[in-house]
Amino acid sequence: MLTTAASPRFGSVTAESRMKGTTQQKPSLRNRLCQWGGDARERTIMMISEWAIVVAAWIGRRPQPIGPDGCEIMLTGRFDSINWILAHLGPLAASKECKRLWMVSTNPVPDLPKVTALYPPKWLVTVAGATLARLLTFLWAALHKRPHVVGGFHLMYNGIAAAIAGRLAGARSMYFCIGGTEVANDGVIDQPNCFIRKTKANARAQRRRLAVVSAFDTIVTMGTRAARFFQDHGVVSDFHVVSGGIDSMRFHPAHEPKPIDLILTARLSSEKRIDIFLQAVRLVAGQLPDVRAVIVGDGHLRAELEQMVAELGVQSNVTFTGHQNDVENWLGRSKIFVLTSDLEGLALSVIEAMMSGLPAVVSDVGDLGDLVESGVNGYLVPRRSPQLLAGHLLELLSDGEKLKVFSHAAHQSAMRYEKAATTQRWDRILSSFRT
Known part of the structure; x- marks a missing residue:
């Protein structure tokens, strides 16, 4: 039987306070101000994104038919692990219905059949930063190469860029929802590498995110719970549950x-x-x-x-x-x-x-x-x-x-x-x- 004589120590602030954001103490004034600033910034970004998707649809090109050789696909995402790329891109590129796959990245993309890596110019990375340079390269490449499908891993900011690029290039937009629902997080943490850590859930932010998610033609979730969440909240896109493929x-x-x-x-x-x-x-x-x-x-x-x-x-x-x-x-x-x-x-x-x-x-x-x-x-x-x-x-x-x-x-x-x-x-x- 498990005894818990030592467990009171684990509730101490001494051990857990070293983990950022893991204590239950009341947020400081500085943290509350940061929370407010982060919420305001997110609302602004989401509102601009909604308008950008609408404008892109007005001025965008017509879709191109898919030829007998299959789809041409262009994706972007921040992959810190080669395993991630192999698991997600490998099975997709191996499909007999995939003619070619471009991956716009700032990290090295391993050699895979039918996969071509596109990297932003070094000068653009220096001027704009890695994330913005990658997304600008993605938008330019989508307009130039006109793939049948454009997609982004994670909603912020890759998915948003894919929704805009899809409208502009006349391509099907695809959102890969990787981390749970990425919209409802119960106040745990916000999108990775984008906004500050949250101390509570934000219903208004969730509604704006759902509005952006609704703009995608196809949504790929890793599991059924995420797909069910979106459907229960009125998202009627084309849903597919596809995890990464493991060797x-x-x-x-x-x-x-x-x-x-x-x-x-x-x-x-x-x-x-x-x-x-x-x-x-x-x-x-x-x-x-x-x-x-x-x-x-x-x-x-x-x-x-x-x-x-x-x-x-x-x-x-x-x-x-x-x-x-x-x-x-x-x-x-x-x-x-x-x-x-x-x-x-x-x-x-x-x-x-x-x-x-x-x-x-x-x-x-x-x-x-x-x-x-x-x-x-x-x-x-x-x-x-x-x-x-x-x-x-x-x-x-x-x-x-x-x-x-x-x-x-x-x-x-x-x-x-x-x-x-x-x-x-x-x-x-x-x-x-x-x-």
Whole structure:
């Protein structure tokens, strides 16, 4: 049985205040002013976006028919991980209905069949910054090359740019909704890398975002919960649920000793709530002193998280590996995958882990319920619940037979997200564009 004698310490401000925005203290005047400024800026951007989409529709070109060789597609997004590009672009480009795919990016795009990388000029990046330079290049390229489909990953700002570019170039606009719904976030955090962190949800901002989302011809969500949210809020676009496609030759169960008990792979940022994972590790260590946990990934909170590890007294239990290109090898040496995020879509990291045969114990957020079935291949845990999380981890670590059964079920569940299956979904979607 899990005891909680040590748990009061985890509510202390000392440990959690090092995680930006994770305490429940009343926001300071400065934070409230920043909140107000962020809301005002967002309302302005969304209002300008709505008008820009309308004007683009007035002056835009007529759509071009799709030839027998298939669609020409142009996408943009900020990809910090090669795995992300391989998982999302690989299956799409592999579709027999895709003739050519241009990816407008500032980060390196790996060599893939039928994929051409377009990078903004260095001088434009210097003058305008990486994000604006990329979006300007995307708009120019869409008008110049006139693809059949233009798309953006995340609503801010890539999706908005795709909605405008689609109207101008006479192309079908496609929005890839990656992180949960990206519109209703219960005040957890706003769009990544765009606006300040939120302290509460904003209904007016949600309505404006929904108005922009309604302008897309096609919306691709990672899971069913996000699609259902948009439909319940009156968005009547063409919806498709397509996660990234994972290479099962790379991610597969390993038949070797597993010295790592718990593994978490994520960007070290506030919405991932790695402080909750560390609190759970401390509780597990109270019952299993030799438990070994590994955190794969890097980010701006690493120093604060390492300090929290010291404050919780779990230095001997937790290892930070930093960014790793061979995630599959780390998963192959691990028993259980953990993700404690406040918001997610259908995270590729969870699919990769489960395809590698790891049961997943994750926050019950976003679309993770599409993949994780509690008591079968892992557990869905209410977010910010370190004691419940620790209880499930102890249950699996203490029962080798159950861990083995869950491992097999996890692998079987994840195989429907294999790359070939995702490519077949894209075959059906792209072929529907002809009509």
